[in-house]
Amino acid sequence: MRLVSGSNGISRRTLLKVGSAAAGVGALGALGGLARPALASSTSATITFAYFGDPKQATSMQASLLPLVKKADQNADLKVVGYNGTDWNDFFAKILTQIAAGAPPDIVGVATEGVQLMAGKDLAIPLDDYVKRDMSELKEMFDDVDPILIEGLMYDGHLFELPVNFNAGNMFYSTKLFKQAGLERPPENWTMDDFHGYAKKIGALPDVNAFDWIVRLWGSWTSFMYANGGNLLEEQRFDNGDWLWGAAYPGNDAVKTRKGGWKWGAPTANSAPTVEALQLMIDLRKEGLAPSPDVGGGGTLQGLFASNRIGMTIGGGFWAGGLHNAGMTPDSFDVQYFPKWKEQKHLFGVVGNAILKSSKNQDLAWEVVKQLSAADAFDLQFPGNATTPVRRSLMTAERYKSTGPEHWNVFYDTLTKFPNTTPIPAPPYYNALANALNRRTTEAVASGNAKSALDGLQKDLEAAAKV
Amino acid sequence: MRGEALFGYAMILPSLLIVMLFTAGPILASIGLSFYSWDVISPPRFTGLDNYEQLAADQTVLHSFAVTLGLAVSIVVLEILIGLGLALLVQQRRNTFVRATFRTVFYLPLLASASSVAIVMGYMFDQKFGVINYYLGLLGIPNVPWLTSDFGATATIVIIAVWQQVGFAFVLFVAALSTMPQDVLEAATIDGAGPGHTFLFVKLPMISPTILFVAVVGIISAMQLFDQPYVMTKGGPGYSTTTTVLLIYQTAFQNLQFGYGSTISVLLLLVLIVLTAMQFFGARKLVFYQ
Numbered sequence: 001m002r003l004v005s006g007s008n009g010i011s012r013r014t015l016l017k018v019g020s021a022a023a024g025v026g027a028l029g030a031l032g033g034l035a036r037p038a039l040a041s042s043t044s045a046t047i048t049f050a051y052f053g054d055p056k057q058a059t060s061m062q063a064s065l066l067p068l069v070k071k072a073d074q075n076a077d078l079k080v081v082g083y084n085g086t087d088w089n090d091f092f093a094k095i096l097t098q099i100a101a102g103a104p105p106d107i108v109g110v111a112t113e114g115v116q117l118m119a120g121k122d123l124a125i126p127l128d129d130y131v132k133r134d135m136s137e138l139k140e141m142f143d144d145v146d147p148i149l150i151e152g153l154m155y156d157g158h159l160f161e162l163p164v165n166f167n168a169g170n171m172f173y174s175t176k177l178f179k180q181a182g183l184e185r186p187p188e189n190w191t192m193d194d195f196h197g198y199a200k201k202i203g204a205l206p207d208v209n210a211f212d213w214i215v216r217l218w219g220s221w222t223s224f225m226y227a228n229g230g231n232l233l234e235e236q237r238f239d240n241g242d243w244l245w246g247a248a249y250p251g252n253d254a255v256k257t258r259k260g261g262w263k264w265g266a267p268t269a270n271s272a273p274t275v276e277a278l279q280l281m282i283d284l285r286k287e288g289l290a291p292s293p294d295v296g297g298g299g300t301l302q303g304l305f306a307s308n309r310i311g312m313t314i315g316g317g318f319w320a321g322g323l324h325n326a327g328m329t330p331d332s333f334d335v336q337y338f339p340k341w342k343e344q345k346h347l348f349g350v351v352g353n354a355i356l357k358s359s360k361n362q363d364l365a366w367e368v369v370k371q372l373s374a375a376d377a378f379d380l381q382f383p384g385n386a387t388t389p390v391r392r393s394l395m396t397a398e399r400y401k402s403t404g405p406e407h408w409n410v411f412y413d414t415l416t417k418f419p420n421t422t423p424i425p426a427p428p429y430y431n432a433l434a435n436a437l438n439r440r441t442t443e444a445v446a447s448g449n450a451k452s453a454l455d456g457l458q459k460d461l462e463a464a465a466k467v
Numbered sequence: 468m469r470g471e472a473l474f475g476y477a478m479i480l481p482s483l484l485i486v487m488l489f490t491a492g493p494i495l496a497s498i499g500l501s502f503y504s505w506d507v508i509s510p511p512r513f514t515g516l517d518n519y520e521q522l523a524a525d526q527t528v529l530h531s532f533a534v535t536l537g538l539a540v541s542i543v544v545l546e547i548l549i550g551l552g553l554a555l556l557v558q559q560r561r562n563t564f565v566r567a568t569f570r571t572v573f574y575l576p577l578l579a580s581a582s583s584v585a586i587v588m589g590y591m592f593d594q595k596f597g598v599i600n601y602y603l604g605l606l607g608i609p610n611v612p613w614l615t616s617d618f619g620a621t622a623t624i625v626i627i628a629v630w631q632q633v634g635f636a637f638v639l640f641v642a643a644l645s646t647m648p649q650d651v652l653e654a655a656t657i658d659g660a661g662p663g664h665t666f667l668f669v670k671l672p673m674i675s676p677t678i679l680f681v682a683v684v685g686i687i688s689a690m691q692l693f694d695q696p697y698v699m700t701k702g703g704p705g706y707s708t709t710t711t712v713l714l715i716y717q718t719a720f721q722n723l724q725f726g727y728g729s730t731i732s733v734l735l736l737l738v739l740i741v742l743t744a745m746q747f748f749g750a751r752k753l754v755f756y757q
Contacts, residue, residue: 086701097507121506121508122508292612294615295703438701439704446616446704
């Protein structure tokens with residue numbers, strides 16, 4: 001595949017080679033002489049799998065997953081590469097640079113944050129034909145996975161990934177601090193007023209933040225925004241996904257409301273419910289019930305929670321493993337659905353594996369992708385409850401026996417109990433959105449003025465949507 | 468004679484090639500790419516002066532330059548004042564072991580990776596669990612939002628940059644003070660000049676070339692500040708610590724606007740050239756050369 005413009009005659013790879021050293025930029029005119037085919041053909045049957053996480057785990061993951069790849073093709077080999085970063089936008093920046101440099105992986109583990117980025121930029125291939133061909137084989141997987149998660153991996157009616165794990169934004173709480181504050185487990189249908197009441201009681205304890213949160217798209221003040229009926233972008237959906245639902249979920253009523261993937265429309269970042277949600281976070285800080293949040297992935301927050309300095313915070317299934325690793329016993333924390341405000345709407349993000357268009361071994365990559373979504377592959381990729389499996393059959397009491405929480409069923413039941421659970425708004429310009437969201441959120445917290453900051457975010461998103 | 472010249476050129480050729488490849492090359496490439504629209508994935512598209520038109524109306528870029536300049540001036544002024552002060556104090560010590568120890572201690576932070584330092588400092592300055600706020604708390608001072616308020620974040624970045632860079636200025640000032648001609652200082656003493664007058668009218672003019680050097684190098688370095696805001700604040704709160712290089716990184720690598728990112732970097736290059744020229748121009752009147 002040669003990505004060369006007809007008029008300019010400069011390949012993107014040539015540009016990157018010559019000028020990327022410091023600023024990651026390319027070269028002009030004279031560089032034409034250095035141009036060569038953008039991607040050399042490969043005869044290797046090695047599949048490169050890139051994931052977002054600790055690079056140090058790549059070797060052990062490679063060893064664990066290799067037998068699965070051999071199952072797909074005895075001659076195939078596997079190379080696993082991990083990329084770390086503060087959040088998904090850092091990961092995508094690195095993957096895109098790899099693609100531009102002519103060294104793309106074959107398979108990339110991509111969360112909701114990047115599904116539309118990969119699909120919208122024509123980097124990943126739709127899996128429709130493979131899925132149709134192997135539907136009888138995949139039926140077992142679809143039967144085990146809630147269709148909400150599948151729809152989260154669709155774009156413009158096409159399925160771009162097979163799912164592996166997900167996390168919905170629930171409310172974690174410290175059972176120790178609840179006990180000290182004289183509080184019982186909140187009911188499933190608790191409200192925002194209840195939440196505020198709980199927060200006040202926990203906030204009365206010494207050296208404790210009743211609630212804490214981090215600045216990012218998933219599980220931040222955005223959870224409050226969803227519960228308040230707001231969003232950063234207009235919620236729309238693509239129509240053309242029927243090819244999948246009829247074949248993968250025949251006779252399943254749950255797919256009647258499913259369509260062809262989420263279509264994020266015009267920015268609505270300064271709409272009334274969105275402003276109200278962010279203002280609530282500011283007000284919690286003013287009341288002394290929540291501190292100023294950090295920007296990032298949540299590691300620090302888990303540490304603070306594990307040391308009983310936080311009463312409540314937003315978390316998903318990945319918190320179970322995180323808190324366990326931080327030293328919490330299974331009974332020292334628990335989880336409940338996110339409280340109802342205008343509605344009890346939750347957000348979620350789902351991670352699957354996509355095949356890059358540039359892969360020279362797409363057929364083999366597909367076989368590997370199927371293996372990575374197999375039930376027995378989950379714990380090889382994510383040992384120790386590091387995330388929530390998309391397969392309902394893997395959600396067992398035994399799984400959460402050593403880590404907790406007691407009400408682990410909340411993680412998956414969020415999808416079935418609340419069919420309005422919606423993925424985080426991640427359009428093809430997710431990276432720009434994430435940067436703008438982080439900036440404007442910290443601005444709002446520092447200034448105490450949510451409206452002004454979100455007016456700025458609205459302008460940022462309008463500009464980003466145009467690029 | 469011609470052979471000697473050729474030999475000279477041959478000697479500098481390796482350095483020249485390295486500079487061309489790793490310094491001039493990327494600069495020329497950036498200038499070239501600033502006339503293109505390129506998202507790394509699609510082929511680059513020639514857009515003429517569109518990026519420059521966008522730049523002229525982009526308040527975010529203007530703001531980033533104001534932020535960067537403010538940080539750079541604060542950092543360099545503090546570096547010079549603290550570096551010179553420490554150098555004067557160390558220079559007064561007669562014990563060579565003490566002098567060597569201080570020289571090493573003040574220079575050590577410079578050897579550490581800026582990113583690593585920023586990560587550790589980020590924890591130290593954290594509002595919720597940072598050790599800085601812990602000790603301030605013991606003094607009865609409430610938690611300071613070091614990284615989550617406009618002023619706090621700016622001040623923290625300045626403090627950390629100065630802490631790490633001051634060793635560079637310090638070592639240069641120590642060297643300048645050490646090589647100062649003793650006869651001039653003795654003449655000043657014989658003429659009745661006290662320590663203050665000696666410093667202001669003898670020492671300061673004689674180390675003014677070093678001050679100029681520290682200022683020029685410091686400004687160029689500080690105008691490219693990236694690690695600390697990237698690691699600790701991500702440019703926030705809002706845009707309060709968004710330096711120009713951070714904005715270039717986010718524009719190019721995260722927002723995938725490599726052409727426009729290059730345009731900003733070209734502007735940064737021009738600003739640096741102008742700032743350096745201004746410093747050298749001002750130096751003609753202020754710097755004393757023996």
